[in-house]
Amino acid sequence: MDHNNSDNELRHRSHHHRHHRRKKFWRIFWIVLGVFLAVDIIAVIIAWHNIHIATNNMYNPMSNEISDRKVSDTLKDKKPMSLLLLGTDTGEFGRSYKGRTDTIMMMVINPKTNKTTVVSLPRDMKVNLPDYPDYSPAKINAAYTYGGVDETVKTIKKYFNVPTDAYVMVNMGGLEKAIDQVGGVTVKSPLTFDYEGYHFTKGVTYHMNGKKALAFSRMRYDDPRGDYGRQERQRIVIMALLKSSISYKTVVNQAFLNSISKQTMTNLSFDNMVALAQNYRHATDNITTDHAQGQGDWENGVAYESVSQAECQRISNKLRAALGLKPETLKTGE
Numbered sequence: 001m002d003h004n005n006s007d008n009e010l011r012h013r014s015h016h017h018r019h020h021r022r023k024k025f026w027r028i029f030w031i032v033l034g035v036f037l038a039v040d041i042i043a044v045i046i047a048w049h050n051i052h053i054a055t056n057n058m059y060n061p062m063s064n065e066i067s068d069r070k071v072s073d074t075l076k077d078k079k080p081m082s083l084l085l086l087g088t089d090t091g092e093f094g095r096s097y098k099g100r101t102d103t104i105m106m107m108v109i110n111p112k113t114n115k116t117t118v119v120s121l122p123r124d125m126k127v128n129l130p131d132y133p134d135y136s137p138a139k140i141n142a143a144y145t146y147g148g149v150d151e152t153v154k155t156i157k158k159y160f161n162v163p164t165d166a167y168v169m170v171n172m173g174g175l176e177k178a179i180d181q182v183g184g185v186t187v188k189s190p191l192t193f194d195y196e197g198y199h200f201t202k203g204v205t206y207h208m209n210g211k212k213a214l215a216f217s218r219m220r221y222d223d224p225r226g227d228y229g230r231q232e233r234q235r236i237v238i239m240a241l242l243k244s245s246i247s248y249k250t251v252v253n254q255a256f257l258n259s260i261s262k263q264t265m266t267n268l269s270f271d272n273m274v275a276l277a278q279n280y281r282h283a284t285d286n287i288t289t290d291h292a293q294g295q296g297d298w299e300n301g302v303a304y305e306s307v308s309q310a311e312c313q314r315i316s317n318k319l320r321a322a323l324g325l326k327p328e329t330l331k332t333g334e
Helices: 002-058 071-076 142-160 172-181 210-218 227-245 254-262 270-279 281-285 309-322
Strands: 081-088 101-110 115-120 166-171 185-188 193-195 198-200 205-208 264-266 287-291 295-299 302-306
Touching: 002 254, 002 264, 002 270, 071 081, 071 270, 081 142, 081 227, 101 142, 101 227, 101 281, 101 309, 115 227, 115 281, 115 309, 142 166, 142 309, 166 172, 172 210, 172 227, 172 254, 185 210, 185 227, 193 210, 198 210, 205 210, 210 227, 227 287, 254 264, 270 281
Parallel strands: 081 166, 115 287
Antiparallel strands: 081 101, 101 115, 166 264, 185 205, 193 198, 295 302
16 A cells, blocks of 8 residues: 555656756746747847837938829829939048939839839930029939929939839949948849949849959940940849848848948838838839930030930830820920
8 A cells, every 4th residue: 555655656746846847947948939039029129129219210302393293102002103212422421522423213113013113314305494593404413402302303304204102313433332241142144244344244134343343344345235225234232232231130220221221312211111112013024124215416515315206105105104194295395
């Protein structure tokens, strides 16, 4: 009888011990899990805070009278939006001399069709600036020099009858550091050429550091498409940088965020960018490109690209269709 009691007591102690170990294991498990969750939450908060600061530093609104469309409403309603991409290569922003825009691209991002339309405009396009008749005719890239982004938007509206919901202006020269900080960019060369000691072969994909990517995007005179070809390569580099930037590692990289915020200006707020990332990102998987074709023209010793009325109308129709707007006949005699 005593022997049976002893066995029962041993079994009870063993069961109690195993139960105690299980409880201890789960207690430790939940503590460790809680620590990891806390660290992740803190990291997300820090990342969110860092992005918020960076986007605030980039923010530079357009004048209210420039567009009758409000970008926040467009994004909220998930409507097609137009985005003007401007590229300059004259040093950091904030200097007294603005420089000229080497890259001028109008993009329409349509979340309903999941398509993005990109049209490049020749920087030497001959125009009459709306607010600066005394400096006209001029090249379209001078619109930024005289009147900043507002004058550029007005000029595009005048010649193509397309509203600009938002703009992003990038200092191409300053992107070298940002590209290095994300570990480089991967791009495919659309042609074979040599520039600044680098060789690029058509159809070959390269992983480039900042210096090489800048050389890839800057070459102009050996490209059979001239400015159009250079703008296309600049777009390739910018899109590749965006792809490399969308990662947890990059988001928490304060040095990268500081660098990119110094080289970029936009009227998109932090909330606008969140809406774009949430609702428009798939549209950038399907990109079609085009350009306004001009013809060489000389006036008073200045070389221009004259874009015909018919070509302006074609581009207008294309962009308006992408925006879901009906075509309208452009005014003549501009």
